Amino acid sequence: xxxxxxxxxxxxxxxxxxxxxxxxxxxxxxxxxxxxxxxxxxxxxxxxxxxxxxxxxxxxxxxxxxxxxxxxxxxxxxxxxxxxxxxxxxxxxxxxxxxxxxxxxxxxxxxxxxxxxxxxxxxxxxxxxxxxxxxxxxxxxxxxxxxxxxxxxxxxxxxxxxxxxxxxxxxxxxxxxxxxxxxxxxxxxxxxxxxxxxxxxxxxxxxxxxxxxxxxxxxxxxxxxxxxxxxxxxxxxxxxxxxxxxxxxxxxxxxxxxxxxxxxxxxxxxxxxxxxxxxxxxxxxx
Numbered sequence: 506x507x508x509x510x511x512x513x514x515x516x517x518x519x520x521x522x523x524x525x526x527x528x529x530x531x532x533x534x535x536x537x538x539x540x541x542x543x544x545x546x547x548x549x550x551x552x553x554x555x556x557x558x559x560x561x562x563x564x565x566x567x568x569x570x571x572x573x574x575x576x577x578x579x580x581x582x583x584x585x586x587x588x589x590x591x592x593x594x595x596x597x598x599x600x601x602x603x604x605x606x607x608x609x610x611x612x613x614x615x616x617x618x619x620x621x622x623x624x625x626x627x628x629x630x631x632x633x634x635x636x637x638x639x640x641x642x643x644x645x646x647x648x649x650x651x652x653x654x655x656x657x658x659x660x661x662x663x664x665x666x667x668x669x670x671x672x673x674x675x676x677x678x679x680x681x682x683x684x685x686x687x688x689x690x691x692x693x694x695x696x697x698x699x700x701x702x703x704x705x706x707x708x709x710x711x712x713x714x715x716x717x718x719x720x721x722x723x724x725x726x727x728x729x730x731x732x733x734x735x736x737x738x739x740x741x742x743x744x745x746x747x748x749x750x751x752x753x754x755x756x757x758x759x760x761x762x763x764x765x766x767x768x769x770x771x772x773x774x775x776x777x778x779x780x781x782x783x784x785x786x787x788x789x790x791x
Contacts, residue, residue, distance in 0.1 A: 509783035510544035511668045511765035512537065514557050516567040516777035516791065517661035518712045518757035526777065526791035529566050533779035534789035536560055540667070541781040550667040550675035550708075551589045557665030558585070558608040558677040565648035567777070568661020570606060573681030574649040578688045581643060583607040583681050584695040586622075587615060590674035590703035595621050597695035598628040605638040605646070608679045611695070613637070621697060649681070662694055664710025666703070666761040674763060676701050676708040676724075682715070693718040698725035706731050706763060707738065713749070713756010713773060721748040727760055742768040 514537055516529055540557050544550070562570025573581050585607035586597035596615025599622060601607050610632040614623050623631060633639070640646045662680035669675075678701040680694040692715025693700030700711040702724035709724035718724075723745050730741035742760050749756060750772050757771025757778075765783040769776065769790075779789035 508670050508672050509668065509765040510541065510670050511761055511767060511782045512540050512544060512553065512557070512666060513759040513761055513767050513769055513778060513780035514540070514561065514663070514665045515710065515712055515757070515759050515769070516561060516663050518771045518773040518776035519755065520774045529777050530789050530791035532564055532566055533777060533791065534787050537779035537781050537787045537789065540665070541785055541787070544667060544669050545785070547670060550669040550673045551587070553667040553669065554665040554675045554677035555587055555608060555612050557667070558587070558663060558679050559606050561663035561665070562606055562608060562679050567663050568649060568681050568684065569663040569679045571647060572649045572661060573647055574684035576682070576684070576686045576688060576690070580688060581647060581681060583679070584691060585611040585677070585679035586695040586697060586701040587611045587677040588675065588697060588701055588703040590705055590708055593704060595697045597622040597697065599624040599691040599695045600689060601628045601632070603629055603640050604632045605640055608677055609637055622695060624691070662712035664712065664759060666708035666710055666759055668708070668761055668763060668765055672763055674703045674705065674708040674761065676703040676710050678710045692716070693723065698722050700724060702728055704728055707760055709758060709760045711756065711758040712776065714754040717749045717752040717754020718756065720752050721745065723749060723758065731762065738762050738766050738768045739770070742770045746770055746772050
């Protein structure tokens with residue numbers, strides 16, 4: 506390891522739908538510690554964010570992967586994106602059905618195709634051809650249940666940003682979108698520059714009302730505020746969340762710069778997240 510390492514993960518922002526988030530907080534803290542140790546041992550940022558998002562999908566505690574809730578037609582349509590800040594290579598899938606890990610499918614798009622975003626049946630065909638784990642029985646596999654009071658269900662998008670010892674940044678985001686969404690709806694998570702971004706300056710993963718984040722190019726705007734506006738990380742993130750709020754959106758984001766500074770901001774009632782800076786100390790909230 507030649508430089509500082511740091512990371513942040515989130516499990517979504519929104520209204521509290523239950524009183525006790527102790528299991529989520531404990532899971533996030535443990536995962537953040539394990540991911541930080543991987544970075545400290547020399548693992549690259551792009552692999553760490555992929556592993557982090559995969560673990561968040563698999564745990565079933567958040568509205569992504571196994572914890573997904575269905576849309577208005579009862580379908581589970583999942584979105585994900587991953588981006589390598591050093592090369593600006595990125596991969597994403599939207600409206601993916603039938604596979605356990607959308608983030609694994611997004612990584613395939615980045616590494617096995619010349620494309621950035623693949624959707625629906627085309628994304629599923631690639632995932633099947635590459636042997637990704639498929640869901641045999643959705644009723645058995647998914648942990649999430651439709652909650653009639655959708656406004657109180659919160660948003661359970663998951664994400665991870667990381668800085669490795671070589672100074673490389675990466676970001677990953679995965680979601681089932683807002684519960685009860687219209688068939689075919691795609692939010693900000695798989696859109697590079699909206700819900701997910703990484704370059705040589707900053708890595709960002711967003712969560713909340715995706716339409717508002719899309720309309721202000723949230724994650725890319727943070728990067729441009731740092732690059733061209735010379736703004737501090739917290740200030741850039743706060744200004745973008747103000748724009749999200751002005752468009753009627755609620756949510757949050759995690760961001761990490763190349764010095765290992767971490768921002769975890771939200772304008773919703775709460776955001777589940779954990780972070781570990783260069784000193785390795787883990788902070789977790791939910």
